[in-house]
Amino acid sequence: MDQLQKKHIDTKRGFSYTYYISPAEKADSSKPVLLLCHGWPDNAHMWQWVVPHLLKTKNRIIVPDLLGYGGTSKPTDPKDYEIKGMTDDILEIFETEKIDSQIIPVGHDWGSYFAQRVYLLNKSRTAGLITLNVALMPPRSDAFDLDTFNAYTEKTIGYPAYAYWELFSDPEGPRTVMDPNLESLYYAIHGDSDDWMKAMFCTRGAIRAFVSQGRKDVPLKKYAQDESFKTAFIAEKKDGGMTAPGCWYRAMRENYQLPTEKKLAEQGVKVDQPYLFIGCTGDAVCRTDAIEIPKQAGIVSDVEVRELESGHWCPFEKPEEVGGIVVEWLGKKGFA
Structure with missing residues (x-):
């Protein structure tokens, strides 16, 4: 993370966010920006051993501490974690940085869900999607129990x-x-x-x-x-x-996500741009075969599935492999 600049913004919702960003002069503005989204119970530094591999590309990189973590605000009301509000918070980073490039959200664990919703809620701004461990979770129109x-x-x-x-x-x-x-x-x-x-x-x-x-x-x-x-x-x-x-x-669990999920489900949104899913053999919770659900439902089309011999926290356990797969995929799709 030493190669990234640490910054802060205050969002319209009244939260302070910490994020890390790579230098503009070392990137190609015509290439998509990689938005790296960590999960529970981590922070932006979860990507610390993956970032050096991604910096070999021409893509700019933004790595935020998501709401509730690291140097970002830590509200304790679950209503504040409504997904549309949080994705809007993060897009304010792009406004602040005056970045109008396309985005490829990259997520792990809850950050995977977050990355998916950044994609689905902002399809005009996105070029593709990458998730680690958690396969695409189709939007649900019913309450979660x-x-x-x-x-x-x-x-x-x-x-x-x-x-x-x-x-x-x-x-x-x-x-x-x-x-x-x-x-x-x-x-x-x-x-x-x-x-x-x-x-x-x-x-x-x-x-x-x-x-x-x-x-x-x-x-x-x-x-x-x-x-x-x-x-x-x-x-x-x-x-x-x-x-x-x-x-x-x-x-x-308390269904604060339901209004946005229901709206997405009713719209019938799909991942119709390139999607890379990296699963792990040692993850009993987030199984690789879960990708079959959105595939069979026709929600994803251009999807590449890779699997690592790793536990759930593959960015810590196999950072070289994670970085290598992502860089290879970006190159193959013309994104790097």
């Missing part, structure tokens, strides 16, 4: 894929469970043992019990063994707490 969703995945794939939402979307969960046990949360997220994510995230009550008990009895992924990496994670979470990041889950 966590119990119904978990029952469905339990029936279709054998386990409740969103079991961890019972903690993450609990209004009191961040304050009472996560904040007092940040190191344990770190181990729960970055643990490295057979089927760890399935056991921890897709088993009812598992992650709440692990974190509540302050457990650390699991080996860590290689990148997470770095003491400075862990220290930075814990320091940032101590500074802002986990309540604001949890609002991303609450906004969906």
Whole structure:
């Protein structure tokens, strides 16, 4: 991230955003700008090991701390995390920077959902779409119900894929469970043992019990063994707490996203420009085969699917591979 300039804006909605941007003079303004969107529980620095690979292209890069994270405002009302409002916030960065180039949103985890909606809500501004781990989520016209969703995945794939939402979307969960046990949360997220994510995230009550008990009895992924990496994670979470990041889950579970989702569903929007989806073999929550849902529904057309031998946090675990695949795809599509 040292090669990017750190900046701040205050948006029309009254929130302050921190973002990082590459120099204009090193990019080709005729090429799309890459908008890198992190997910839970990270910040812009999640892309720190991928950015050097992307800087080899002629694309300008913008990497924001999304709402609730890093140096950006951290409201604790889930209404503030309505997706249309948040995407409009980010587009104000482009206005501030006087950038009128096309955009390719790139997202991981919740940042993938965010990137998808940047695309679908602003198709005239976008040239393509890239998502990591989370395949395209078709807009829904009905309310989201966590119990119904978990029952469905339990029936279709054998386990409740969103079991961890019972903690993450609990209004009191961040304050009472996560904040007092940040190191344990770190181990729960970055643990490295057979089927760890399935056991921890897709088993009812598992992650709440692990974190509540302050457990650390699991080996860590290689990148997470770095003491400075862990220290930075814990320091940032101590500074802002986990309540604001949890609002991303609450906004969906409490259906603050429904009006925008319903409108998109009624419009029948599609991803009809080039789409790159990178899945991971070790991700029990965000499965690669989920791409079949939008493919079969005819919502995506020009889609390339790649899969990495990695857990959920592939930008940390396999940054060279992620960067290489993205750069290759950009070149192949004439975007780089």
